[in-house]
Amino acid sequence: MAITLLMILGPAAVTSGQEPGAWKQVKEYEGIIGYARPNPRCRIDEIKAVGTIDAPIAVVEAVIRDVPNNKDFMFMCKETAFLDLPEMKNTPDKYATYALMDMPFPVSDREAVACVSWTVDMTTGTLYAAGQNLNTSFRQQKGVIRIPLVEVLYTLTPRGPDKTEVTYQAMSDPGGGLPAFLVSILSHDLGVKTIAGIRRMAKQEKYRQATAVTTTTVKK
Numbered sequence: 001m002a003i004t005l006l007m008i009l010g011p012a013a014v015t016s017g018q019e020p021g022a023w024k025q026v027k028e029y030e031g032i033i034g035y036a037r038p039n040p041r042c043r044i045d046e047i048k049a050v051g052t053i054d055a056p057i058a059v060v061e062a063v064i065r066d067v068p069n070n071k072d073f074m075f076m077c078k079e080t081a082f083l084d085l086p087e088m089k090n091t092p093d094k095y096a097t098y099a100l101m102d103m104p105f106p107v108s109d110r111e112a113v114a115c116v117s118w119t120v121d122m123t124t125g126t127l128y129a130a131g132q133n134l135n136t137s138f139r140q141q142k143g144v145i146r147i148p149l150v151e152v153l154y155t156l157t158p159r160g161p162d163k164t165e166v167t168y169q170a171m172s173d174p175g176g177g178l179p180a181f182l183v184s185i186l187s188h189d190l191g192v193k194t195i196a197g198i199r200r201m202a203k204q205e206k207y208r209q210a211t212a213v214t215t216t217t218v219k220k
Contacts, residue, residue, distance in 0.1 A: 023048060029192035030199075036188055039171055042149060044183050046171040049191025055202040057127060057156050057164045062210035063201045064129055064154060065118075067097050073197025075190045078102040083113060085138055093118040093217040097131070098139060101147075101174075110174050112147040113138060119219035127156040127215055133172075149173040166195050 018040035027034030032051030039046040053060055063073070070080040079100035088096050094117045101110040114131040121128075133150040140146055150172040157165040168191045174183060201207060 020046060026188045027192050029189075030196050032192040032195045034188055034192040042171050042173055044171070044173050045187060046169070047187050047191045048167065048169040049195050050165065050167050051192070051195040051199070052159065053164045053166055053195075053199045053202050054162060055164060055208070056162055056210075057125065057158045058210040058213050059202050059207050060156050060164045060166060060198060061127055061213055061215065062207045063198050064156075065214070066207075067095075067116075069201075070097075070099070073194060073201050074099065075193045075197070076102050083139065085113075085134070085136065087136070088115065088134075093215055096134065100141070100144065103174075108176060109141075109144045110147050110176075111141060111144045112150050112172075114150060114152075117217075118215040119217045120213065120215045121219050125158045125213075127154075127213065128219060129154040129156075145174070145176045147172060148175045166198060168194050 020040065021038040023035040023037045025033060026036045027049070030051075032049055034047065034049045036045040036047050064070070067080055067082050071077045074080065077099055079098070081098045082090065083096040083098050084090065085096045090096060094115065097114050097116055099112050099114070101112075103109050113134045113136055115134055116129060116131040119128045119130075120126070131150070131152040133147060137146070150170070152168070152170045155167040155169075157167070159165050170190060
């Protein structure tokens with residue numbers, strides 16, 4: 001979650017009245033361009049990546065909606081799942097998810113619980129999947145740090161019948177006292193490699209069978 005990946009004040013946030021900095025290109029991977037910028041709402045750089053996938057928008061939507069297999073495209077992720085939270089009812093366009101991040105030794109693994117909401121712009125056909133972390137201890141694993149902040153936004157824009165432009169934007173703080181500058185450097189791979197992973201999965205036949213968009217909630 002990816003978990004839009006969707007913003008709560010982080011432990012080193014500064015005055016909320018300040019504006020985010022300018023986007024700067026920090027990465028290029030398989031034709032996907034990655035950007036980063038400082039954001040006063042978080043001590044870690046906010047990131048964004050933009051890339052094109054040779055697949056209809058319904059196929060890309062199907063990949064992202066297949067939450068149990070999101071681990072196969074999410075950067076440094078080893079487990080993803082739908083959650084049935086007592087305080088939240090899942091619907092086709094709004095549901096709770098769990099993600100477990102595989103961190104390099106000796107750093108503790110991270111986990112996140114998020115609410116993902118899908119909307120569609122009926123004029124342009126653009127889809128949006130926004131994920132926001134939830135303040136809950138539900139399913140918290142021993143020895144794993146619950147991520148205090150994560151916000152992710154997938155924007156899927158049709159670029160013809162068989163091409164989709166994907167923009168992945170995320171801001172998160174992994175918590176646990178990790179140095180901000182080191183996490184920011186690592187996060188520069190997050191967006192580009194996530195889109196690259198979606199691109200690979202979109203070639204699978206089970207997703208290629210998707211012929212129509214399933215999101216029905218209209219973006220306001």
